[in-house]
Amino acid sequence: MPGDKLLSKWHGRLKVKTTAEQQEAKRKEREKKLKLYNAGTKAAFKKRENGEYDEEGLKITGEILAVNPDFYTLWNFRKEIFVNFLQTRGTDEVQKIMENELYFLESCLKVNPKSYGTWHHRTFIMENMPKPDWDRELQLCNTFLDYDERNFHCWDYRRFVVMMAEVSLDDELGFTTQKITTNFSNYSSWHYRSKLLPMLHPDPTQPAWVQEDVILKGKKKQQISCIHASRKTKRITVLLTRPIMVGRGNSLILSIHGKSVAGQWKTPTGSSSFSVLWIKDLTESIPEEKEVSVSVTLIPDIDKDTQFSQGLQIDADQEEAWVMADFKSGSRFSNELSAATSSTLETELESIKELHGVEPDNKWVLLTMFSLMMAIDRTHSMYKLEIRECIDQLIKVDLKREAYYRDTKSKFILQSILETQDKNAREMSLKDEGLTALYHTEWMLLLTSIDLSNNALSTVKSLSNLRCLKCLCLDNNHLKDLDGLQHCHQLCELSVKINDLNSAEDLYILENNKCLVKINVYGNPLCRYKDHTTKIKKNIPSLLSIDDNKCTSAPS
Amino acid sequence: MGTPVKDVTIPDSALRSLILQKHCDYIASYGTKKDDYEYCITEYLRMSGMYWGLTVMDMMGQLDRMNKDEVIQFIQQCQHECGGIGASVGHDPHLLYTLSAVQILTLYDATDTINVDKVVDYVKNLQQDDGSFYGDKWGEVDTRFSFCAVACLALLKRLDAIDIEHAVEFVLTCMNFDGGFGCRPGSESHSGQIYCCVGMLAIVGQLHHINADLLGWWLCERQLPSGGLNGRPEKLPDVCYSWWVLASLKIIGKIHWIDKAKLTKFILACQDDETGGFADRPGDMVDPFHTLFGIAGLSLLGEDKIKPVNPVFCMPEEVIRGNGIQLELL
Numbered sequence: 003m004p005g006d007k008l009l010s011k012w013h014g015r016l017k018v019k020t021t022a023e024q025q026e027a028k029r030k031e032r033e034k035k036l037k038l039y040n041a042g043t044k045a046a047f048k049k050r051e052n053g054e055y056d057e058e059g060l061k062i063t064g065e066i067l068a069v070n071p072d073f074y075t076l077w078n079f080r081k082e083i084f085v086n087f088l089q090t091r092g093t094d095e096v097q098k099i100m101e102n103e104l105y106f107l108e109s110c111l112k113v114n115p116k117s118y119g120t121w122h123h124r125t126f127i128m129e130n131m132p133k134p135d136w137d138r139e140l141q142l143c144n145t146f147l148d149y150d151e152r153n154f155h156c157w158d159y160r161r162f163v164v165m166m167a168e169v170s171l172d173d174e175l176g177f178t179t180q181k182i183t184t185n186f187s188n189y190s191s192w193h194y195r196s197k198l199l200p201m202l203h204p205d206p207t208q209p210a211w212v213q214e215d216v217i218l219k220g221k222k223k224q225q226i227s228c229i230h231a232s233r234k235t236k237r238i239t240v241l242l243t244r245p246i247m248v249g250r251g252n253s254l255i256l257s258i259h260g261k262s263v264a265g266q267w268k269t270p271t272g273s274s275s276f277s278v279l280w281i282k283d284l285t286e287s288i289p290e291e292k293e294v295s296v297s298v299t300l301i302p303d304i305d306k307d308t309q310f311s312q313g314l315q316i317d318a319d320q321e322e323a324w325v326m327a328d329f330k331s332g333s334r335f336s337n338e339l340s341a342a343t344s345s346t347l348e349t350e351l352e353s354i355k356e357l358h359g360v361e362p363d364n365k366w367v368l369l370t371m372f373s374l375m376m377a378i379d380r381t382h383s384m385y386k387l388e389i390r391e392c393i394d395q396l397i398k399v400d401l402k403r404e405a406y407y408r409d410t411k412s413k414f415i416l417q418s419i420l421e422t423q424d425k426n427a428r429e430m431s432l433k434d435e436g437l438t439a440l441y442h443t444e445w446m447l448l449l450t451s452i453d454l455s456n457n458a459l460s461t462v463k464s465l466s467n468l469r470c471l472k473c474l475c476l477d478n479n480h481l482k483d484l485d486g487l488q489h490c491h492q493l494c495e496l497s498v499k500i501n502d503l504n505s506a507e508d509l510y511i512l513e514n515n516k517c518l519v520k521i522n523v524y525g526n527p528l529c530r531y532k533d534h535t536t537k538i539k540k541n542i543p544s545l546l547s548i549d550d551n552k553c554t555s556a557p558s
Numbered sequence: 559m560g561t562p563v564k565d566v567t568i569p570d571s572a573l574r575s576l577i578l579q580k581h582c583d584y585i586a587s588y589g590t591k592k593d594d595y596e597y598c599i600t601e602y603l604r605m606s607g608m609y610w611g612l613t614v615m616d617m618m619g620q621l622d623r624m625n626k627d628e629v630i631q632f633i634q635q636c637q638h639e640c641g642g643i644g645a646s647v648g649h650d651p652h653l654l655y656t657l658s659a660v661q662i663l664t665l666y667d668a669t670d671t672i673n674v675d676k677v678v679d680y681v682k683n684l685q686q687d688d689g690s691f692y693g694d695k696w697g698e699v700d701t702r703f704s705f706c707a708v709a710c711l712a713l714l715k716r717l718d719a720i721d722i723e724h725a726v727e728f729v730l731t732c733m734n735f736d737g738g739f740g741c742r743p744g745s746e747s748h749s750g751q752i753y754c755c756v757g758m759l760a761i762v763g764q765l766h767h768i769n770a771d772l773l774g775w776w777l778c779e780r781q782l783p784s785g786g787l788n789g790r791p792e793k794l795p796d797v798c799y800s801w802w803v804l805a806s807l808k809i810i811g812k813i814h815w816i817d818k819a820k821l822t823k824f825i826l827a828c829q830d831d832e833t834g835g836f837a838d839r840p841g842d843m844v845d846p847f848h849t850l851f852g853i854a855g856l857s858l859l860g861e862d863k864i865k866p867v868n869p870v871f872c873m874p875e876e877v878i879r880g881n882g883i884q885l886e887l888l
Binding site for chain 2 (some may be wrong): 012013014015016017032033035036039040047070072073074075078081118122125126152154157158161187189190193194196197245251273274275276401402403405406409410413
């Protein structure tokens with residue numbers, strides 16, 4: 003099981019060469035220890051079985067727990083003894099015994115400061131003691147954090163003490179400042195500050211949970227961003243800003259001409275999961291030759307009042323129609339900053355650039371510059387070149403994480419292109435962009451044609467979001483499979499020249515793409531088999547052209 | 559300048575290839591030395607120890623060397639009236655060991671040999687109003703136990719027994735600014751806890767709550783110049799983190815963000831060619847815990863002499879699929 007750092011015994015034991023004599027001596031010593039240990043364990047279990055909750059029980063279990071603090075059953079026995087004392091003995095006496103327990107625990111923690119059982123037992127004692135001294139506990143935390151400033155058990159225990167003793171958050175912030183002054187690289191202290199600061203300085207304009215959700219977790223406000231309706235495919239597609247699971251906590255209601263339409267909502271891949279895209283296939287056709295009004299309402303189960311709707315009109319002569327919500331430039335992919343915050347960040351950026359001048363190859367300086375530029379320049383237009391340079395430099399100085407930087411660069415490029423492109427565009431070129439990953443494909447929902455050639459893609463799974471896609475060019479990538487494209491039901495033309503598709507079977511995933519008439523697989527390893535076109539045609543009967551050659555008749 | 563990086567150096571003499579048979583022999587003989595000092599004083603975690611040993615044997619294709627009947631009988635003896643299972647005979651029930659027992663029984667396709675309804679009741683009764691889980695009746699709360707509860711019930715196909723929405727809500731209150739998770743609300747991120755929380759969310763199909771880019775970056779920053787992974791910033795690398803970190807990266811679809819060749823080299827260097835088994839770091843003493851996570855890590859890295867491992871349950875993928883469990887990873 004995870005977190006079995008209850009295995010303190012099995013960590014950091016250096017293997018040392020020993021002589022046969024030393025080994026024998028150690029064996030004998032261990033044999034003796036084991037005898038005592040086993041006898042003690044037996045005696046403790048016996049006492050518990052007999053219901054003897056007394057000082058002797060504390061003594062016997064204490065001896066074992068002092069050497070083996072992870073023996074949880076013995077801690078439980080001790081707890082039972084204390085529960086018994088609380089019921090049968092006077093307050094002063096119990097107070098005294100529990101004070102002794104705290105001393106005992108302190109001695110255990112000195113030997114093994116990372117034992118879950120010991121810390122939890124201390125919590126139990128403090129919660130049950132007649133007169134707990136919380137100040138003393140805070141002092142104990144200080145001592146243990148002086149000894150090891152990263153001991154997360156102690157930090158957690160400290161947070162428990164702070165809560166019980168109602169220590170002021172200001173004092174706690176002061177404590178982290180002092181810790182950081184001694185060692186600037188104290189991740190535990192920085193973490194604690196990330197929790198304290200929002201509590202100490204709440205944004206008066208926002209409720210606390212919004213700040214946590216929006217600022218720390220980057221969550222967006224729920225909204226219907228787009229509705230697309232097609233007469234031809236009898237299909238309605240809805241794009242939301244936050245993923246939901248229809249039926250679990252949320253209802254999505256589709257109405258045509260004010261009448262609610264039955265039928266199941268599906269995700270693009272048909273999986274039962276949370277998604278921002280929801281699709282409904284209509285059982286009946288959308289009436290031709292007259293205007294049709296479509297509306298979609300999202301109703302969260304917990305708060306029915308926060309429901310909202312979006313509607314659109316399909317004109318008489320239209321095959322398809324859509325409505326794309328207006329969004330402020332730069333608001334889709336980053337959080338809005340106040341003017342004051344922006345100016346602070348700009349000042350920061352100036353100083354970090356100076357540092358970069360002195361230490362051009364420092365990874366952390368580069369990363370900070372990158373984050374600052376991304377935060378300030380929300381449309382990714384102002385620092386376009388600098389951001390790219392920054393990432394390229396990071397790849398050079400931190401080659402181990404090259405894949406992370408390349409994916410990050412891909413994300414940045416896709417964001418900046420999506421920011422500048424017309425929201426109603428149906429075509430997009432992402433040729434020669436060095437993309438290693440695809441991000442934000444839900445915002446490509448309306449595209450009918452996309453050119454992704456000359457990139458470094460190894461998967462196209464997320465293209466399943468492109469519900470209107472007809473023409474796709476993936477030439478010159480690293481694709482070993484086409485998983486994802488089986489969900490692009492409108493796809494007519496696919497070019498996947500010069501990829502890593504190994505056999506004709508890699509294409510069979512497209513057998514149900516009924517509109518697919520043209521495919522080009524030139525330059526893939528699969529072309530080494532002469533019969534590849536025959537095989538492909540046989541399995542994807544809708545095809546009329548393979549590798550620019552007409553396939554006239556369907557083979558038997 | 560900054561703080562010097564804590565790391566280890568891999569000695570030139572370190573092993574570079576997998577000594578699979580020796581690991582099998584090490585595990586097979588481990589349980590036979592019942593009078594051994596180390597064996598005795600680790601009795602408080604015996605059930606997990608058996609899960610580590612049996613799982614790694616299964617992944618190496620030699621589970622049949624272990625005594626199935628003895629194991630099942632032992633587990634039966636460890637189940638209490640309340641339904642929970644203890645680490646050993648006479649030891650108290652706890653979620654940690656209840657999960658280990660259920661994992662072992664799943665490996666053996668023998669969950670029907672214990673009282674499953676009671677296990678389900680035990681797990682269900684440990685859930686609190688805020689969605690969290692106690693580890694046992696004494697009230698320790700930890701996101702590890704959220705994972706144990708959900709994993710255990712998923713293997714028993716009884717996830718419906720608990721309040722999943724609340725369980726998810728609690729786990730999310732333990733999420734931090736770095737995208738990671740700690741033991742309780744307010745606790746610092748730690749790779750072991752991250753694995754538990756990410757795994758928990760994967761089992762209940764709610765991985766969309768995770769900021770995969772942010773968390774993935776924090777996780778891939780765990781790789782040190784030696785190639786090994788640490789569990790938190792400024793800590794030494796350790797083979798068990800090659801599992802917690804790597805499995806988490808796999809679940810959120812970012813396993814390619816670390817340097818696989820370097821990590822493989824680090825894990826292989828932690829083998830002991832005298833005794834078999836893996837240690838936490840090159841040159842340390844081996845144990846079954848690090849042996850499982852060394853082997854499981856190598857499996858995720860694509861070593862074909864080992865069976866593919868399921869990144870959420872840390873059990874052979876074939877066992878999980880055979881059990882009808884299909885998880886959607888990012």
